[in-house]
Amino acid sequence: MLDNAFEALKTFDWGTDLAALAPIEEAITATHGNAEASRDLEQRLIAALKTEISRDAQDYLCRKLATVGTAAAVPTLAGLVVNEKNSHMARFALERIPAPEAAQALREALPKVSGNLKIGVISSLGGRRDPAAVGPLSGLVNDAEPAIARAATIALGAIGTAESAAALHNALGGSITNKQAAIDSLLACAEALLAGNKLADALAIYKALAGDANGRLVRLAATRGILACSSRQA
Numbered sequence: 001m002l003d004n005a006f007e008a009l010k011t012f013d014w015g016t017d018l019a020a021l022a023p024i025e026e027a028i029t030a031t032h033g034n035a036e037a038s039r040d041l042e043q044r045l046i047a048a049l050k051t052e053i054s055r056d057a058q059d060y061l062c063r064k065l066a067t068v069g070t071a072a073a074v075p076t077l078a079g080l081v082v083n084e085k086n087s088h089m090a091r092f093a094l095e096r097i098p099a100p101e102a103a104q105a106l107r108e109a110l111p112k113v114s115g116n117l118k119i120g121v122i123s124s125l126g127g128r129r130d131p132a133a134v135g136p137l138s139g140l141v142n143d144a145e146p147a148i149a150r151a152a153t154i155a156l157g158a159i160g161t162a163e164s165a166a167a168l169h170n171a172l173g174g175s176i177t178n179k180q181a182a183i184d185s186l187l188a189c190a191e192a193l194l195a196g197n198k199l200a201d202a203l204a205i206y207k208a209l210a211g212d213a214n215g216r217l218v219r220l221a222a223t224r225g226i227l228a229c230s231s232r233q234a
Helices: 002-011 018-030 035-049 055-068 071-081 087-096 100-112 115-128 131-138 146-159 162-172 179-195 199-209 216-233
Strands: none
Touching: 002 018, 002 035, 002 055, 018 035, 018 055, 035 055, 035 071, 055 071, 055 087, 071 087, 071 100, 087 100, 087 115, 100 115, 100 131, 115 131, 115 146, 131 146, 131 162, 146 162, 146 179, 162 179, 162 199, 179 199, 179 216, 199 216
């Protein structure tokens, strides 16, 4: 049955009856907790992704690798990230594979892509909350392309570390193209740090944003953050 499902992938598109692929879904469920069986299934999915199949079939396989993929799937997925037609679903998988190699692949793809593909990779790095991406993303917050600069700024906020907050502070001290996005991202960093009980780091951000130079809503959010930090310190 499983062999028939992989054979069906050769002619698969999203208009096809998904029942033909049900054995793959069942195998993913059945191999949960069985490392050897899961590894074998992953290898079959990777091998199928390397064959001449439709984009829909490739998308399907990326979705499955997002569930069962390990570091072994990363090289194949990394090769698809730089391909316009496959990039989105390859990133979908790499965002969800917990292996550090997946995050590294996204970082390595960053200088290889441009335009919407670069924005996508930036968003995936933010989605993974990859602390090692802070350096590369910091270099993009003033990118000549406003959409890329904004994506990098938002991703730094999603990462939410003291290092990403420092990068945003540095950007605000310069000629950042989107000040409001940077402020919003700083607040996101402060919330993440507060949630992680890193009170000193969170408090420093809130105090920096509580001044009269910022708008009323920003000051209000910062004041609430200061009070939250104080209540936890008490």
